Each structure stands twice: as structure tokens, then as C-alpha cells.
Amino acid sequence: MRKSKLFVFLMAVMLCVVSVSAAFAKVPPLDEDETDAMEQMVCKLLQDEGYKTDYWKDIRSIDIRYTDKYYHMSIETIKGKLFSADITTKGVVKYLASGTGPEGSPVDNPQMDEDSMKKISDKVTSFLDEVNPSLLKKIGTLKVKKSLTDEKNVYVVVVDSKKKVYFELKIEPTVQLLCYSQTK
Numbered sequence: 001m002r003k004s005k006l007f008v009f010l011m012a013v014m015l016c017v018v019s020v021s022a023a024f025a026k027v028p029p030l031d032e033d034e035t036d037a038m039e040q041m042v043c044k045l046l047q048d049e050g051y052k053t054d055y056w057k058d059i060r061s062i063d064i065r066y067t068d069k070y071y072h073m074s075i076e077t078i079k080g081k082l083f084s085a086d087i088t089t090k091g092v093v094k095y096l097a098s099g100t101g102p103e104g105s106p107v108d109n110p111q112m113d114e115d116s117m118k119k120i121s122d123k124v125t126s127f128l129d130e131v132n133p134s135l136l137k138k139i140g141t142l143k144v145k146k147s148l149t150d151e152k153n154v155y156v157v158v159v160d161s162k163k164k165v166y167f168e169l170k171i172e173p174t175v176q177l178l179c180y181s182q183t184k
Contacts, residue, residue, distance in 0.1 A: 026068045027066045028089065038064070039073070042083075042087070042093070042096070043055040043075070045131065046083055049176055051098065052079070053077060053083065058078055059076070060080075061075075062074070062075050062076075067086075070086045070089070070094060072084065072085075072086050073087065082098075092131065094132075094182045095182065096177070096179070101168060102157070103148065103150060104150035105148065106146065107148070110145075117142070119171055119175050120171060122175075124142060124165070131180075135164065135165065138164055139160040139164045140160040142159075142160055143160070144156045144157070144158055145157045153173070155168065155169065155178070164183055165181070165182055167180055167181075
């Protein structure tokens, strides 16, 4: 009899903890269809950037965690490549990154030629137009803050003058997004 009372008490405590934690969670849980749609959207964004993230054949695992303000998604491909994304409850991508950042020798005071700045601007514009069109109207002038070069690639860190976005891009030989973050 005593063990059953202890069991009932422990179950009541667990129920209270679950109820309280659910009350503090601000991001609503996703149903299976919403989860699948979000996973496929992020995989498609990554595919558009040239990554092998076909939802049906390249993905090993996808994990979605609930935070106070957004959903955090971690993706691992069969080949071990890692990606992450933060998505709001309205489906707006606030952060997207591949597991690797730019590497190479830093270039002091990077000066980009007009053609390179056009490539950067076109990439930022097309990406934001797809993931957050309202943010595209709010950003300031794009500035290259840092440049890195290795034997065959050129990487840049780009921010806007209003400090609303942060990008890491590979710009040579082709333009590819490495990281995007909405900063404010």
C-alpha cells in the first residue's frame, strides 16, 4: 500500500512538472504535417545553395527543439555534414548555417571589386527574398567586413549598415551561402 501511495505521489509531481513546463513554453508544438513541411522547406533552401540535402535520400537525421521564441532544427546528412536553422512560428527563417565556416588567410581591409559586390548583393537579395522578404526592405547598405582566401576559394563576411543581417558567403569560384543570421 505504501509503495502505491509513493507511486501516485511521484506521478502527481511529474504531471505538475509537465504542466508547468508546457505553460512556460511559448512556441506551440508542431504536428507531424507541420514538422514535415518545415523540414522539407529547410532542406530545399540548402539544396538551392548547392548542398546535398535531398529530404528523401541524403538526410540521416533531423532534430527539432522548441525554444522560447523559435524552433531550432539540426540536420545531419548521411555523409556527416551538419546544418542548423532557427525558424519562427510563422515559418520565417532567422538563422541558417552549414556546419563549416570560412577558412583561409585573412585579407586586411578587404576591397571588393564592383563585380564581386554585385554577386554578393544578388545572393543576399535572392536569399532574403525567399526566406524573409520584409527584412529585405529594412536592411541597409551591404559591407564586406572580412575576407578570407585559400588556394581556390574566397570567403567573405557581410553585414548591412543597419546591422540587421549577417552573412558568411563563399564567392569564388561560385557564390554559396555558408551562414545567415538575422541580428535584430
